Every structure is written in structure tokens, then in C-alpha cells.
Amino acid sequence: xxxxxxxxxxxxxxxxxxxxxxxxxxxxxxxxxxxxxxxxxxxxxxxxxxxxxxxxxxxxxxxxxxxxxxxxxxxxxxxxxxxxxxxxxxxxxxxxxxxxxxxxxxxxxxxxxxxxxxxxxxxxxxxxxxxxxxxxxxxxxxxxxxxxxxxxxxxxxxxxxxxxxxxxxxxxxxxxxxxxxxxxxxxxxxxxxxxxxxxxxxxxxxxxxxxx
DNA sequence: CACCAGGCAAGTA
DNA sequence: TACTTGCATGGT
Numbered sequence: 383x384x385x386x387x388x389x390x391x392x393x394x395x396x397x398x399x400x401x402x403x404x405x406x407x408x409x410x411x412x413x414x415x416x417x418x419x420x421x422x423x424x425x426x427x428x429x430x431x432x433x434x435x436x437x438x439x440x441x442x443x444x445x446x447x448x449x450x451x452x453x454x455x456x457x458x459x460x461x462x463x464x465x466x467x468x469x470x471x472x473x474x475x476x477x478x479x480x481x482x483x484x485x486x487x488x489x490x491x492x493x494x495x496x497x498x499x500x501x502x503x504x505x506x507x508x509x510x511x512x513x514x515x516x517x518x519x520x521x522x523x524x525x526x527x528x529x530x531x532x533x534x535x536x537x538x539x540x541x542x543x544x545x546x547x548x549x550x551x552x553x554x555x556x557x558x559x560x561x562x563x564x565x566x567x568x569x570x571x572x573x574x575x576x577x578x579x580x581x582x583x584x585x586x587x588x589x590x591x592x593x594x
Numbered sequence: 595c596a597c598c599a600g601g602c603a604a605g606t607a
Numbered sequence: 608t609a610c611t612t613g614c615a616t617g618g619t
Binding site for chain 1: 618
């Protein structure tokens with residue numbers, strides 16, 4: 383095995399098998415979910431998405447033309463609903479203005495350019511932008527989240543004092559830039575944290591990464 | 595009851 | 608620049 387970052391991937395993949403995220407039916411649903419899941423459990427996000435689906439408004443034009451207060455009401459279960467109603471519309475407005483409202487055009491754009499456009503949206507930070515690039519646009523980008531830090535700082539594989547970009551660089555420097563693998567890796571990290579590395583469950587004698 | 599969840603931006607000094 | 612605070616629902 384070439385390095386510990388690849389080794390961790392193999393351990394997780396052997397343990398869990400393929401995940402192949404994101405859990406959603408359409409690209410637009412992934413996009414919406416990426417905003418709604420900010421600091422929020424996925425189960426709450428699902429309820430919000432179901433609300434939008436059942437109302438038949440899970441579409442760019444529909445959401446953009448909706449009052450913030452109406453949108454907030456649909457997405458209430460995902461928490462921070464007033465904040466996220468604004469953030470979601472900011473994102474969709476950018477896609478409307480810059481990409482003619484077309485996710486296809488967003489996907490076809492050079493990903494570095496798309497990343498800049500995503501980060502220019504108020505309410506879209508590095509994790510949300512990278513999640514969209516990886517899971518909507520299928521670009522080879524490693525998504526860092528608080529779980530990544532929690533797991534890999536325990537194994538001394540990222541610095542205690544660090545930032546998003548440094549963690550991302552560490553992984554990108556040590557992994558193949560392959561979309562399928564990076565998709566899988568992020569999904570596996572989320573899964574292993576849920577099972578073995580919750581804050582309330584500090585140590586992990588049965589964790590698949592115990593010998594890493 | 596307290597704590598946590600697949601962040602981000604604004605405010606403070 | 609470095610640290611703190613607000614945003615909020617639903618599950619454990």
C-alpha cells in the first residue's frame with residue numbers, strides 16, 4: 383500500500399463495500415440537499431426535501447419565484463430555515479444568472495471556474511461547493527467535513543491546528559484524482575463516524591480503522 | 595434534561 | 608487577524 387490515506391480507504395471499503403453517494407434521485411435534489419445539510423443531520427434534510435417534492439416545487443424556477451417565507455416553511459425540518467431559504471435562493475440565482483439555470487452547463491464548466499462561482503454565493507462555503515462539484519458535477523474533488531477532521535486528527539494524519547484547504551491538499555496529494563474513489567471515500571468517512579466515532583462514543587476498539 | 599448534526603457568515607476587539 | 612456568536616429542527 384502506497385500510503386496511509388489509501389490504506390484507510392481500503393480498510394473502510396473492505397468493511398462497508400460500495401456506498402456511491404449522494405443519496406438523492408436527481409442532480410437538482412443533490413444541489414438542494416448540499417445546502418440544507420449544512421450542520422444538520424441528513425434525516426432532517428430528507429423531510430425538507432420530501433416537503434418540496436410533495437408540493438411539486440423541487441425545481442429551480444419554482445423555488446426562485448417563491449417568497450422566502452414560503453420556502454422557509456417547506457424546509458423547516460432541516461433547521462436554520464430562514465437562513466437556508468436565503469442561501470438556497472442565492473445559489474439558484476447564481477446558477478440562473480451564470481449558467482442560464484442549467485445544471486448541465488454548470489457540469490460542463492471547468493471545475494476550477496465553477497468552484498469560484500459557487501464560492502461567490504453567500505451561504506456556499508468550501509464544503510458545500512466541493513460537495514456540489516463532486517456529487518453533482520462528478521469532478522475529482524475531495525470533500526472535507528468536520529468528520530474528516532475528527533477521524534484523521536485522531537490518527538495524526540491531519541494537523542491539530544489546520545484549515546479546510548490544508549486537509550484537502552493532504553488528501554489530494556495522497557490519492558488518485560478519481561471521481562468514483564473520492565465520492566466513495568467521503569461517503570465511507572461519514573459512515574464510519576456515524577458507527578464508531580460519535581462525540582458521545584469517544585473510542586473505537588471495533589472501528590475498522592483501529593490498526594491504521 | 596443536555597447534547598449533537600455531512601457549515602457559514604457576521605460581529606467583536 | 609483571531610475568536611465568538613447566531614442560526615433551529617428533530618433524534619438520542
